[in-house]
Amino acid sequence: MASQELTKNLFSVSSAPLWHCGRTVRSTMLHSLLALLPAAAMAVYRYGYDAITVIAWAGLTAVVTEFLMQKWMEQESTADDFTALFDGVIFAFLLPSTAPFWLIITGSALTIILGRMVFGGFGGSPVCAPAVGWAVMTAAWPEFMDLNAMLLNWDLIEPLSELKYFGVDAVAEITPVSLLLGDNLGTLGASQVGLILLGGLYLLATKQLRWFIPVSFLAGVFLTALIFYMIDPSQYASPVFHLLSGGTMLAAFFLMPYPSASPVWKLPMLLYGLFGGALLIIIRTYGIYPDGACFAVLLINLCTPLIDLIQPKPFGGR
Amino acid sequence: MMKIRLNTSAEIKGTIQDIPVPDVVRIPIPKKLKPVVKKKQIVGCGQVIAEISSKGAYNLGFVHASIDGMVEDILPDALVIGPLPPPKEGEDAVTPTRPDPCTELDSLSGEELCRKLLELGVDTSKLHATRTLVINGLNPEPGIIISEQLLQNTVETLKAGVQLLERALKPGAITLVVAAGRNVTVHGCTTVNASDTYPATIDPLVIYAATGAEQPANVDIISVLDLYYVGRVAETKLPLTESIVSISGKTFRAPVGTAVQELLNAAGCTAKTDKKIALGGPMRGEAIFDLSIGISKNSKAVTLVEEGFFPPVQPNPCINCGECVLACPARIQPGMLSRFAEFKLVDDARKQHVEACLECGMCTFVCPANRPVLQYILLAKQLLAAQDAEVATCRLQD
Numbered sequence: 001m002a003s004q005e006l007t008k009n010l011f012s013v014s015s016a017p018l019w020h021c022g023r024t025v026r027s028t029m030l031h032s033l034l035a036l037l038p039a040a041a042m043a044v045y046r047y048g049y050d051a052i053t054v055i056a057w058a059g060l061t062a063v064v065t066e067f068l069m070q071k072w073m074e075q076e077s078t079a080d081d082f083t084a085l086f087d088g089v090i091f092a093f094l095l096p097s098t099a100p101f102w103l104i105i106t107g108s109a110l111t112i113i114l115g116r117m118v119f120g121g122f123g124g125s126p127v128c129a130p131a132v133g134w135a136v137m138t139a140a141w142p143e144f145m146d147l148n149a150m151l152l153n154w155d156l157i158e159p160l161s162e163l164k165y166f167g168v169d170a171v172a173e174i175t176p177v178s179l180l181l182g183d184n185l186g187t188l189g190a191s192q193v194g195l196i197l198l199g200g201l202y203l204l205a206t207k208q209l210r211w212f213i214p215v216s217f218l219a220g221v222f223l224t225a226l227i228f229y230m231i232d233p234s235q236y237a238s239p240v241f242h243l244l245s246g247g248t249m250l251a252a253f254f255l256m257p258y259p260s261a262s263p264v265w266k267l268p269m270l271l272y273g274l275f276g277g278a279l280l281i282i283i284r285t286y287g288i289y290p291d292g293a294c295f296a297v298l299l300i301n302l303c304t305p306l307i308d309l310i311q312p313k314p315f316g317g318r
Numbered sequence: 319m320m321k322i323r324l325n326t327s328a329e330i331k332g333t334i335q336d337i338p339v340p341d342v343v344r345i346p347i348p349k350k351l352k353p354v355v356k357k358k359q360i361v362g363c364g365q366v367i368a369e370i371s372s373k374g375a376y377n378l379g380f381v382h383a384s385i386d387g388m389v390e391d392i393l394p395d396a397l398v399i400g401p402l403p404p405p406k407e408g409e410d411a412v413t414p415t416r417p418d419p420c421t422e423l424d425s426l427s428g429e430e431l432c433r434k435l436l437e438l439g440v441d442t443s444k445l446h447a448t449r450t451l452v453i454n455g456l457n458p459e460p461g462i463i464i465s466e467q468l469l470q471n472t473v474e475t476l477k478a479g480v481q482l483l484e485r486a487l488k489p490g491a492i493t494l495v496v497a498a499g500r501n502v503t504v505h506g507c508t509t510v511n512a513s514d515t516y517p518a519t520i521d522p523l524v525i526y527a528a529t530g531a532e533q534p535a536n537v538d539i540i541s542v543l544d545l546y547y548v549g550r551v552a553e554t555k556l557p558l559t560e561s562i563v564s565i566s567g568k569t570f571r572a573p574v575g576t577a578v579q580e581l582l583n584a585a586g587c588t589a590k591t592d593k594k595i596a597l598g599g600p601m602r603g604e605a606i607f608d609l610s611i612g613i614s615k616n617s618k619a620v621t622l623v624e625e626g627f628f629p630p631v632q633p634n635p636c637i638n639c640g641e642c643v644l645a646c647p648a649r650i651q652p653g654m655l656s657r658f659a660e661f662k663l664v665d666d667a668r669k670q671h672v673e674a675c676l677e678c679g680m681c682t683f684v685c686p687a688n689r690p691v692l693q694y695i696l697l698a699k700q701l702l703a704a705q706d707a708e709v710a711t712c713r714l715q716d
Contacts, residue, residue: 020682260638315522
C-alpha cells in the first residue's frame with residue numbers, strides 16, 4: 001500500500017489562503033527607489049559628480065553595514081530586499097552634496113545600526129532610520145551638515161536658514177515655482193521638491209503607499225503655518241513656502257510613512273500626520289535648527305504607540 | 319503578471335453539467351460519524367453508510383452511498399466504494415437495493431422534519447426555529463461561481479428548499495443577499511444587494527449587509543448551495559448523494575466522493591505537480607496532495623494554483639506596515655496577533671480580541687513580508703482553546 005502511494009504523483013500542500021496579492025517588501029522597495037530616481041537625477045544635474053559619490057557611498061555603506069550586522073547577529077541576510085539600500089539613499093538625500101566621505105560612511109552606518117539593527121532589524125525600529133542618521137550627524141558635526149557653509153561654491157541661498165537668520169523679508173523673493181524646481185541651495189535630494197512630489201504621487205498611484213499619512217502631514221504643515229501666517233504675515237512665512245521648502249516633501253512621502261514607525265489604524269494615521277506637520281512648523285519657528293523635518297518625524301515617531309491606542313472595536317465586539 | 323481580482327460576481331455562461339457516474343468513489347466521512355457497512359458489502363445508491371449515534375434532530379447529516387457498488391475499503395476519514403463484482407457463473411447478478419422515496423417528508427414539520435432531513439443527509443443544526451434567515455447568494459470566493467449559477471438555473475429547486483425550511487423552522491423573515499446590480503428573488507424573499515468583493519462574501523459580513531448588525535444573536539445564515547441541497551431532498555425525497563462543484567468557470571454536478579481527477583478531466587484541466595490543487599476556493603480552500611481524494615458536499619470548488627506564481631509564505635519578521643490592519647474586516651490587528659502567537663504570548667492575543675477573527679485570510683493575502691499571518695492567528699486560537707480545556711478539567715478535579 002505504502003509503496004503504491006509513493007509511486008503516485010503527490011502534490012505539495014500549503015494552508016489557505018493560496019493566493020497572495022503579489023506585493024513583497026522587495027517590490028515595494030524597488031518602487032520606492034524608482035520613485036527617488038528623478039530627484040536623484042536632478043541632484044546629479046545640479047550638483048554634478050559630488051551627488052553621485054554621496055548617494056553611492058551612503059547606499060553602499062548601508063548595505064554592507066546591514067550585511068555585517070546580520071552576520072554578527074546570526075540573522076539571514078536581507079540585502080536582497082533593498083530596504084538597507086533605500087535607507088542609505090534616503091540618508092544621502094538629507095546630506096549636503098559636498099559632505100566628506102567619512103561623514104557619509106559614519107552617518108550611513110549609524111542609520112543602519114542605531115536606526116534599525118539595535119531594534120532587531122527592518123520592521124522592529126520604532127523610529128525612522130534615515131532621520132536617526134541625520135539627527136546624529138547634525139548633533140555631532142553641525143558644521144559639516146550646515147548647508148550654507150558646505151555649499152559656498154554655489155551662488156544661491158538656502159531658503160530656510162535665510163528665514164531663520166534674516167526674517168521673512170529675506171525669502172520674499174523666492175517664488176513657489178523656484179522652490180518646486182529646486183532652484184535654491186538645499187540638501188542633496190530633499191530640495192528637489194517637485195520631483196520628490198512626483199515620486200510620492202507615483203507611489204500613491206501604484207498603491208505602494210496609502211494617502212493617509214502624506215496628505216494629513218501636508219495638511220498639518222499647511223494649517224499650522226497658516227495659523228502663524230494669519231497671526232503676523234510680516235513675521236512668519238507663508239504656508240506654501242513651508243510646504244515647498246526644506247525636507248517637507250521628503251518627510252511627507254518617505255520619512256513619515258516609514259512602515260515600522262508609523263501607526264496602523266486609519267484615524268491614528270491621520271492624527272499622526274497632522275501632529276507631525278504641526279511639529280515641523282513649531283520646530284522651524286521656535287527651534288535652533290533651520291529645518292525641523294527630521295526632528296519632527298523622530299518626535300512624532302515616538303508618539304506612535306500612544307496614538308495607535310485609538311482603536312476601533314473588533315467586529316461584533318460590544 | 320496576472321491581475322488578482324477579489325470580486326466574485328461573474329457572468330454565468332454555461333449550465334450545470336452532469337459528470338458521468340464514476341466507477342469508484344471515495345466518500346469522506348466526518349470523524350463524528352460511524353460507518354455502518356462492512357467491507358465487501360453491496361450497497362445501493364442512497365443507502366446509509368455512516369450515521370451519527372445520537373438521536374437528536376440537530377447534528378451532522380448521515381452519509382449515503384452515492385453509486386451502486388461494493389464497499390472496497392474503509393479508511394479513517396473516507397469510505398471507498400468500487401464497482402459491483404461480476405456475477406458468479408450460474409448466478410444472477412446481484413442487484414443492490416436502493417432506498418424508496420421518503421413520502422412522509424411532506425407531512426412532517428418542526429423538529430421531526432429536521433431529524434428526517436438529518437437522516438437524508440442534510441444538516442440543519444446551524445439553523446434555529448423562528449430566527450431571521452439570511453440566504454447568502456454571493457459567490458463565496460473569487461473564481462467560484464456556484465451561488466450565482468444555482469440562482470440562475472435552479473430557482474425551482476431553491477424554492478422547494480425555502481418551502482421545506484419554512485415548514486421545518488418557521489423563520490421570522492427570509493432575506494436573500496445577492497451582488498450589486500443583480501435582480502433575483504426566490505419564493506418571495508426580500509432581496510438585498512451587497513458588495514461581492516471578497517471578504518464581503520463571508521457569512522458574518524453578509525449578515526451585516528442584510529441586517530445592519532454585527533454578529534447578531536437572532537439571525538441564521540444558509541448558503542445558496544446548502545439551500546439547493548435542501549431543495550433537492552425536498553424534490554426527490556431521496557437521500558442527498560450529489561455535490562455541486564465549480565472548476566475554472568464551469569459548474570458540475572457529481573456524486574459525492576467523485577475523485578478530483580475525474581472532475582479535472584471533465585473540466586478539461588490538466589494538473590501536474592507544478593500546480594497546487596485545493597478543495598474550495600483560493601482564499602479558504604484546503605490543498606490536497608493526491609488527486610484520488612473524493613469531493614464532499616461542502617467542497618464548493620476545485621482550485622488550481624500554479625506553483626511559484628505567488629511569492630512563498632515564510633516565517634519572515636513582521637515589518638509593522640499595517641496592510642493587514644487595513645484589509646481586516648474584523649477590525650483587529652492581525653500582524654500584532656501573529657507576533658503574539660509567534661512568541662506564544664496567547665494571553666496577550668486574547669486581550670487583543672483574537673477571537674473576533676473571521677478567518678477570511680486577507681491578512682496573509684496582503685502581507686508584503688509574506689508572513690503566514692492567518693496561520694499564526696489560528697495557532698493562537700488553538701492554543702487558547704487547549705488552555706481553556708485544561709482549565710476546565712482542573713476545575714472538575716477540584
